[in-house]
Amino acid sequence: MGRVRRAEVSLAAAGAQTAENHVITDLVARLRDTFGGEWHNADPHTTIDGPAYTPAEHDSNEAELGAFVDLLTRESRRARRRRDIDAQSERRIVRAFARFATGALRWDGRQLEPLLSNGFRDALRAFPIRARRFDPSLRPADIYQAARNALTMHCVQSLLGVPVESTPAVLGYSLLYPYTDNLLDDESLDVAAKMAFSRRLADRLRGREVEPADPREARIFELVAMIEGQYPRARFPDVFASLLAIHYAQERSIALLGGATTLPGRTIVEIGVEKGGTSVLADGYLVAGALTPAQAECIFGLGVFLQLRDDLEDVEDDAASGLGTVFSTRRDGCLDEPTARALAVGRAVLDRLDCFDAPSARPVRDIMARSLLLTIADAAASFPARYTPACLGELERRSPCRFAYLAAQRKRLSRANGSLTGLLEFWIAEEGDLLLPDSRD
Helix, strand or coil, rough: CCCCCCHHCCCCCCCCCCCCCCCHHHHHHHHHHHHHHHHHCCCCCCCCCCCCHHHHHHHHHHHHHHHHHHHHHHHHHHHHHCCCCCHHHHHHHHHHHHHHHHCCCCHHHHHHHHCCHHHHHHHHHHHHHHHHHHCCCHHHHHHHHHHHHHHHHHHHHHHHHCCCCHHHHHHHHHHHHHHHHHHHHHHCHHHHHHHHHHHHHHHCCCCCCCCCCCCCHHHHHHHHHHHHHCCCCCCHHHHHHHHHHHHHHHHHHHHHHHHHHHHHHHHHHHHHHHHHHHHHHHHHHHHHCCHHHHHHHHHHHHHHHHHHHHHHHHHHHHHHHHHHCCCCCCCCCCCCCHHHHHHHHHHHHHHHHHHCCCCCCCCCCCHHHHHCCCCHHHHHHHHHHHHCCCHHHHHHHHHCCCCHHHHHHHHHHHHHHHCCCHHHHHHCCCCCCCCCCCCCC
């Protein structure tokens, strides 16, 4: 569900582009203050809450996780040999995940079933087909990257009571990321060319006529047109204002590169909150066209939390590359305090979930309530040396598996033959496309 790193920075660089819709500008400013306040006002010494796991439950859950990783490893190796994934492999993977989720993660099987079937299944099937139809040259890795964002948007659709489907806006917004990522990585373009692209994209998001500089930029502008086709600008100004809001937030995030150690801590928090919040706020407007104030607040907060979770996962890479975040700029290296504050933001999001009252929202709300805060513990598992023993113990007791075991299984999944990402790329690349088994099979 959160998007960070180069995909966001690739939309930046030309100086602040102001969102002209003052309603959205004021909304973002208010929500930035709201969730910045949740961060600053959190008690970093409070006891970590949530259900705890006993040693016996850890043993059982670790056996479940090990079996799931074993199956993923076997299926990945089989896919590498055959260069595809057959329907039986798909069924085995999904069934194994369902067993792990209902057992170790304590998800309700009745709530999980709608996420593995019905609209989600059809939307996931349609996305890679439509992406490849838009651009046959897209690599499976690019489609996988875009599909991760599409899945977040499908969850937001479910929360908002909107039909879960691969709409033009879902496809258009999700595909912006691999295209802009690839543009940033293009060593044939200098900084000036990338800055000029950022200016042209901002103008295109405003609805101005802009001549694309090259065929790749023309594709990007086609994606904006795809969104315009679903949401006429005159009727849905907030949709495009939300896109400008994330563009502006991404430009501000350039300050976090290299020179972040010179920025005040509050500025680093403010930039991160705005960047994460606007990324998922745009998801909300792009799937529904409009949001109530309560829905916008919760969705913005979810984006902030996902940004924090991703920043915790990437703390060492960010520190090495000079990217400043609330985690990577800790001078003493101890992550107890920022982790406690991130958990407080997550609890603030969960406290706001009641604003989603559609029947389709219940499965997603239930799963978020059971597992959202666990994602912080999962990220923390990779950096045990950065926590005090007391904090580490509190986090580990609320994790389904012990941290050493989680770290070991993550290493297994990162190997080429056991890569979950590689499996999903094969899944996308095969002729049948991302088919999920019918829940009745």
